[in-house]
Amino acid sequence: MYGEHRRHELRPLATVSRSSPSTVLFNRPVRETNPLKWAAFYSCGLATRAPQEIMPDDTAVDVPKIAEVPIVYRHEWNSHLLSIRIARDDTYRFRPGQFARIGLKDETGETIWRAYSIVSAPQQPFLEFFLVVLPGGKFSARVAKLGTGDKILLERPAQGFLTLDRFADGEDLWLIGTGTGLAPYISMLRDASTWTRFNNIVISLSVRESCDLAYVEEIEALAASHNAGEAKLHFVKSLTREPDAAAAANVLHGRLTTLTESGELEKHAGLKFDHTKSRFMLCGNPEMVEAMRAILKARGFAMNRRLTPGHIIVENYW
Ligand SMILES: Cc1cc2nc3c(=O)[nH]c(=O)nc-3n(C[C@H](O)[C@H](O)[C@H](O)COP(=O)(O)OP(=O)(O)OC[C@H]3O[C@@H](n4cnc5c(N)ncnc54)[C@H](O)[C@@H]3O)c2cc1C
Numbered sequence: 362m363y364g365e366h367r368r369h370e371l372r373p374l375a376t377v378s379r380s381s382p383s384t385v386l387f388n389r390p391v392r393e394t395n396p397l398k399w400a401a402f403y404s405c406g407l408a409t410r411a412p413q414e415i416m417p418d419d420t421a422v423d424v425p426k427i428a429e430v431p432i433v434y435r436h437e438w439n440s441h442l443l444s445i446r447i448a449r450d451d452t453y454r455f456r457p458g459q460f461a462r463i464g465l466k467d468e469t470g471e472t473i474w475r476a477y478s479i480v481s482a483p484q485q486p487f488l489e490f491f492l493v494v495l496p497g498g499k500f501s502a503r504v505a506k507l508g509t510g511d512k513i514l515l516e517r518p519a520q521g522f523l524t525l526d527r528f529a530d531g532e533d534l535w536l537i538g539t540g541t542g543l544a545p546y547i548s549m550l551r552d553a554s555t556w557t558r559f560n561n562i563v564i565s566l567s568v569r570e571s572c573d574l575a576y577v578e579e580i581e582a583l584a585a586s587h588n589a590g591e592a593k594l595h596f597v598k599s600l601t602r603e604p605d606a607a608a609a610a611n612v613l614h615g616r617l618t619t620l621t622e623s624g625e626l627e628k629h630a631g632l633k634f635d636h637t638k639s640r641f642m643l644c645g646n647p648e649m650v651e652a653m654r655a656i657l658k659a660r661g662f663a664m665n666r667r668l669t670p671g672h673i674i675v676e677n678y679w
């Protein structure tokens with residue numbers, strides 16, 4: 362079931378050949394993977410239904426909970442950051458911001474499962490993940506050794522609550538992340554509906570070193586390609602362990618918590634936190650998530666809870 366993509370007959374075909382790992386794919390016609398272009402196809406009638414209409418809930422679909430799926434693409438950003446794509450069956454459904462559990466057997470035959478945020482958009486015919494390869498990491502060090510064609514286990518359904526539908530309202534979306542905590546935000550940006558939901562989207566990302574800045578070209582291309590009437594994207598990057606490189610690249614230096622307290626984050630985003638407009642997502646290092654949550658709380662922002670709408674939704678990676 363997983364080796365062959367059953368593709369949606371409603372999606373337009375396009376040949377994609379670009380250098381960013383999120384777009385370089387196959388030397389053959391593939392479906393348009395850029396949600397903005399998809400939206401353009403849709404609006405000019407080449408596609409007849411919006412992506413969300415062809416991605417209904419899969420609760421009625423009778424499929425095995427665990428499947429073995431091949432890696433169809435891999436890209437090493439540096440020695441410790443890796444993106445992989447695995448084949449995706451149409452029946453695997455998710456919302457941007459959710460995570461999948463993927464698994465590998467260890468030498469004793471026991472399966473190691475780990476959660477990974479899904480980087481790809483629901484309209485894309487693969488599942489993409491962005492992984493840090495941890496020295497001695499039980500799972501990540503194993504994945505790093507796999508190549509295209511190798512198989513990993515995928516559990517369904519997708520899980521998680523770091524999803525935009527949990528915010529009832531809001532105009533400015535602050536997507537705050539550390540390291541691989543960027544992953545779920547890429548999925549949101551690749552999904553055209555995010556761009557019509559908010560007036561402003563701020564990606565605030567801190568990494569240790571400049572070589573850890575992944576997906577930058579794609580984010581900048583998306584920022585440049587938004588149309589009038591869609592959200593404006595503000596991209597604030599910070600390097601925490603390379604002050605000279607930060608200065609040379611004209612990006613911030615320092616932790617997002619420090620930059621928030623000093624006002625630098627708002628200044629560089631060109632937007633003020635606002636109780637009526639601002640909605641925050643925090644993802645990645647749990648110490649950052651906790652510290653940032655406390656800073657926002659002190660400024661009068663509240664956690665979004667199931668029965669009590671608020672400003673903040675979080676995802677801790679460990
Ligand atoms: C909901 C959820 C989503 C996740 N999404 C991602 C993702 O998109 N990409 C990703 O790389 N990881 C993600 N993780 C973490 C992932 O599940 C694994 O924990 C991680 O890959 C390490 O697994 P490991 O077995 O190699 O090392 P482990 O032995 O599990 O981890 C060793 C230590 O490494 C540190 N660590 C773990 N994950 C990270 C990380 N992502 N960045 C920095 N330090 C870390 C922690 O200190 C941890 O105790 C997510 C975790 C959760 C709960």
Ligand SMILES: NC(=O)c1ccc[n+]([C@@H]2O[C@H](COP(=O)([O-])OP(=O)(O)OC[C@H]3O[C@@H](n4cnc5c(N)ncnc54)[C@H](OP(=O)(O)O)[C@@H]3O)[C@@H](O)[C@H]2O)c1
Pocket residue numbers: 440441493494495496539540541567568569600601602616617618646648649650652
């Ligand atoms: N060269 C290498 O081999 C290399 C390089 C990077 C990572 N790694 C490995 O990858 C692992 C994960 O590293 P990572 O960089 O992906 O994740 P990380 O340690 O969580 O760091 C990611 C970002 O989060 C920031 N941060 C950490 N704690 C914070 C807090 N309490 N408040 C606010 N910000 C905080 C970091 O700033 P600070 O820099 O100030 O902590 C950094 O900018 C490391 O443990 C290491 O094993 C290896």
